[in-house]
Amino acid sequence: xxxxxxxxxxxxxxxxxxxxxxxxxxxxxxxxxxxxxxxxxxxxxxxxxxxxxxxxxxxxxxxxxxxxxxxxxxxxxxxxxxxxxxxxxxxxxxxxxxxxxxxxxxxxxxxxxxxxxxxxxxxxxxxxxxxxxxxxxxxxxxxxxxxxxxxxxxxxxxxxxxxxxxxxx
Numbered sequence: 001x002x003x004x005x006x007x008x009x010x011x012x013x014x015x016x017x018x019x020x021x022x023x024x025x026x027x028x029x030x031x032x033x034x035x036x037x038x039x040x041x042x043x044x045x046x047x048x049x050x051x052x053x054x055x056x057x058x059x060x061x062x063x064x065x066x067x068x069x070x071x072x073x074x075x076x077x078x079x080x081x082x083x084x085x086x087x088x089x090x091x092x093x094x095x096x097x098x099x100x101x102x103x104x105x106x107x108x109x110x111x112x113x114x115x116x117x118x119x120x121x122x123x124x125x126x127x128x129x130x131x132x133x134x135x136x137x138x139x140x141x142x143x144x145x146x147x148x149x150x151x152x153x154x155x156x157x158x159x160x161x162x163x164x165x166x167x168x169x
Contacts (some may be wrong), residue, residue: 003045003052007032008074012053012068013073013091017098021058029057034077049077054094060099060115066157069121071097155159 001009014030032044034049042049052075059068073094075087101139102116 001082001084003049003077003080003082006052006077006087007045008076009087009091010052010073013053013094014056016095017102018055020102021056023106024114025060026105027059027061027063027068028064028113030057031057045077047080051076052082056098059118063115063118067119067122067126069101069118071101103111 010032014032018028018030032052032054034044034045035051035053036046036048039051045052053072054074055070055072057065057070058070059065071094073087073090074141075082075090085131104121106115108114108117
């Protein structure tokens, strides 16, 4: 699908939840943006855009923005297109997470408990993000080790060619 079609699907998915959340008295902030390969955020699609994100931040009046819990959906952009299956899978996960949030908020005795629930969810999200960052760092270490081994092997082969080949001639 085109990037514009993906944008519309993401916006529609987010907008489905905004009224429900606002009816509960929650503060809702939504964003849709693009990022380049360095994850620099852009509001407009450009030829450097590689990802499209939809994000909904949920909190209570008086909470700092960094204390809001966030739910995001992301899709990769390849040659100005978004893979349908990938976006559909990510949108389904996004909707499931927001449905679970609404269920959790719905279990509150009163709206005063919202802030406590949001703080718990934010803490869980931060722990998940830290775990993901650690896993990413470990994968990068493995990749770096493989690269160093490959470079070492290449240097060894070149050394054999440079030093041993002339002796055989």
